[in-house]
Amino acid sequence: MSDVKYSVLMSVYFKENPLYLYQSIESMVKQTVKPDEIIIVKDGPLTEELESTLKEFGDTGILNVITLKENKGLGKALEIGLERCRNNFVARMDTDDISKKDRCEKQLSYLKSNPNTSLVGSNIAEFSNNINKILSKRIVPTKDINIKKTMKTKSPFNHPSVMFRKDKVIESGSYKEWYLNEDYYLWVRMLINGCEFGNIDEELLYMRVNDDTFQRRGGWAYFMTQKRLFDFMLKNKVISIPTYIYNNVTRIIVRLMLPNKIRAILYKKLLREN
Numbered sequence: 001m002s003d004v005k006y007s008v009l010m011s012v013y014f015k016e017n018p019l020y021l022y023q024s025i026e027s028m029v030k031q032t033v034k035p036d037e038i039i040i041v042k043d044g045p046l047t048e049e050l051e052s053t054l055k056e057f058g059d060t061g062i063l064n065v066i067t068l069k070e071n072k073g074l075g076k077a078l079e080i081g082l083e084r085c086r087n088n089f090v091a092r093m094d095t096d097d098i099s100k101k102d103r104c105e106k107q108l109s110y111l112k113s114n115p116n117t118s119l120v121g122s123n124i125a126e127f128s129n130n131i132n133k134i135l136s137k138r139i140v141p142t143k144d145i146n147i148k149k150t151m152k153t154k155s156p157f158n159h160p161s162v163m164f165r166k167d168k169v170i171e172s173g174s175y176k177e178w179y180l181n182e183d184y185y186l187w188v189r190m191l192i193n194g195c196e197f198g199n200i201d202e203e204l205l206y207m208r209v210n211d212d213t214f215q216r217r218g219g220w221a222y223f224m225t226q227k228r229l230f231d232f233m234l235k236n237k238v239i240s241i242p243t244y245i246y247n248n249v250t251r252i253i254v255r256l257m258l259p260n261k262i263r264a265i266l267y268k269k270l271l272r273e274n
Helices: 018-029 048-056 074-084 103-113 144-151 166-171 182-192 211-215 220-235 241-257 260-270
Strands: 006-012 037-043 063-068 089-092 117-127 136-138 163-165 196-208
Touching (some): 006 018, 018 048, 037 074, 117 166, 117 182, 144 182, 144 196, 182 196
Parallel strands (some): 006 089
């Protein structure tokens, strides 16, 4: 497996935490199968602390930093970064999460063993400050048929845990800006394009969560961005009218009617494995 080359795709902007960024990059540099390159898109000007953190990894020889003069948003930043990835296997990574050391080795093995699979993700373990104190786990379906069924009502992947084939993502239109749903929008377009999917039934990534994680999932803007996505799915016959109605009614309740505290409890207790 050491002869298989892959890229890591990340995007960072000025509000990120320098320590979290360091831990995130370090977890990819120390993979059991090391990446051929780590593409980091600077989405607009960064703080001195973030710039300093990036420079700390300069001697690894695998960091490739792309600078955008102004903030373009995650979707556009990832689209630009993906174009610059020189390998067909690409692992996504967020700048505040931590990958397990064998994450990429297992995903490369999965994709090599399943040549028709375009994208593979994994379960995640959620933590606040200490990865040894796991708060909850987000378990995702593993089989293609179940992933596609789940996609009709919610995202079946943990975005920062995925590895995919670049050519299949490009064929499906690549990343596009879609407020807080850039990943879900891409998965739907890959489904329409006939892609096959998989998830590894292991927690291969530690995801950092806090109160803001759940607060971002409420409000009118979040409801409308998902409604637009369901409009797109209905228009392209990914979902039926009953599913479209179900999706929007449940989002009205969760996004607009529930207080932030209740929404956080719902996510933590009902939609996660504690």
